[in-house]
Amino acid sequence: MKETVVHVKNLKKIYHTRVSRGLFSTEKREVEAVKEISFDIYGEEVVGFIGPNGAGKTTTLKCLSGLLVPTSGEVEVLGFKPEKRKKEFLQKIALVMGQKSQLWWELAPIETFKLNKEIYGIPDKEYNEVVNEMVEILDIQEVILKPTRNLSLGERMRCEIVAALLHTPELVFLDEPTIGLDVVSQHNLREFVKVYNQRYKAT
Ligand SMILES: Nc1ncnc2c1ncn2[C@@H]1O[C@H](COP(=O)(O)OP(=O)(O)OP(=O)(O)O)[C@@H](O)[C@H]1O
Ligand SMILES: [Mg+2]
Numbered sequence: 001m002k003e004t005v006v007h008v009k010n011l012k013k014i015y016h017t018r019v020s021r022g023l024f025s026t027e028k029r030e031v032e033a034v035k036e037i038s039f040d041i042y043g044e045e046v047v048g049f050i051g052p053n054g055a056g057k058t059t060t061l062k063c064l065s066g067l068l069v070p071t072s073g074e075v076e077v078l079g080f081k082p083e084k085r086k087k088e089f090l091q092k093i094a095l096v097m098g099q100k101s102q103l104w105w106e107l108a109p110i111e112t113f114k115l116n117k118e119i120y121g122i123p124d125k126e127y128n129e130v131v132n133e134m135v136e137i138l139d140i141q142e143v144i145l146k147p148t149r150n151l152s153l154g155e156r157m158r159c160e161i162v163a164a165l166l167h168t169p170e171l172v173f174l175d176e177p178t179i180g181l182d183v184v185s186q187h188n189l190r191e192f193v194k195v196y197n198q199r200y201k202a203t
Contacts, residue, residue, distance in 0.1 A: 002043035004076075005171055005203045006064060010036045011073035013059050033059040036073065046197050058097075061173045065095040078171060091120065094169040098176035101148075101156065102163055109144040109151075109159035113166060120167040127166065134162045137195060138188070154185040161189070165196065171203045172196070 013034040018026035034056040041047050051057050062068040063075055066082035066089070075082060080089040103112045117127045135141055138158040143151060151159065157177065165172065174193070178186040196202055 002045070004040050005043050005045075005078060006039075006041035007074065007076040008040070008060075008064070009038045009074040011038070011060065011063060011075055012036050012071045013056070013063060013068065014071045015059075034063070034070075041203060043203055044197065044201055045203055046193065047203075058175055061095065061175050065093055065173055066090075067095070091167060092169055093171045093173065094164045094167070095173045096161060096164045096175065096177050098157065098174075098179035101160060103148045103156065103159055105149050106147060108147055109140075109156075109163065112148075112159075112163050113144070116163055116166050122167055126168075130166055130168060131162065134165065137192060138162065153180045154182065157181060157185070157189070158192075161192065168200050169202065170200065 011034055012032070015031040015033055017029050017031060019029045021027045037056075037060065049057050049060070059068065063070050064077055064082055066085045069083045078089065078092055080086055082089065103109050104115070113127075113131060116122075122130075135144060138161070140155065140158050140162070143155045144159060144162075148156060148159070157180075161177065172193075178189050181189065
């Protein structure tokens with residue numbers, strides 16, 4: 001069996017928020033978003049995470065990528081504690097959120113790619129290889145040259161994926177990457193995930 005990449009035991013996340021109680025007053029509230037879940041994911045697995053709206057999927061992924069600190073329980077990802085957000089850890093993962101854009105709105109996607117190249121310190125040769133390969137598979141040669149604000153949802157999503165995977169992370173979290181895409185685009189994106197998984201031995 002392959003090594004454990006994600007280990008989660010009794011993960012619980014409670015949000016502390018305030019809810020409205022009329023016009024001028026609010027009341028403290030605790031929301032138990034994730035209720036003691038446990039699972040393990042092994043190297044090179046492709047795993048789907050399903051549940052109804054509000055089940056806690058996004059919250060769990062945020063805990064796994066270190067954006068949120070768990071209330072209790074054990075979380076170990078690639079041997080790291082995600083909440084510490086160590087540089088070595090962040091270099092190895094990616095979190096793609098279909099609801100959020102990381103591309104610069106006024107610039108062409110290729111400009112965001114170049115920015116990410118600098119942020120992650122990707123060498124020229126590797127950058128050129130990866131971009132060329134992904135752009136070809138996703139068929140976005142022309143798309144990456146237009147301002148992001150002019151792209152269709154499906155075009156933008158394909159560019160988002162490239163921007164997020166340029167540093168070739170070994171572990172990728174995708175939160176609703178196919179939201180709003182037509183069936184053909186959804187299919188293509190799933191195929192791309194498969195190709196990436198095999199090409200880079202990623203989980
Ligand atoms: N920042 C927050 N503060 C308070 N409550 C939150 C916060 N974020 C999420 N929640 C609540 O936590 C619960 C789980 O939310 P989460 O976004 O993790 O669900 P989800 O499974 O991703 O749902 P969806 O399928 O709609 O994306 C929901 O009840 C939500 O209202
Ligand atoms: Mg969600």
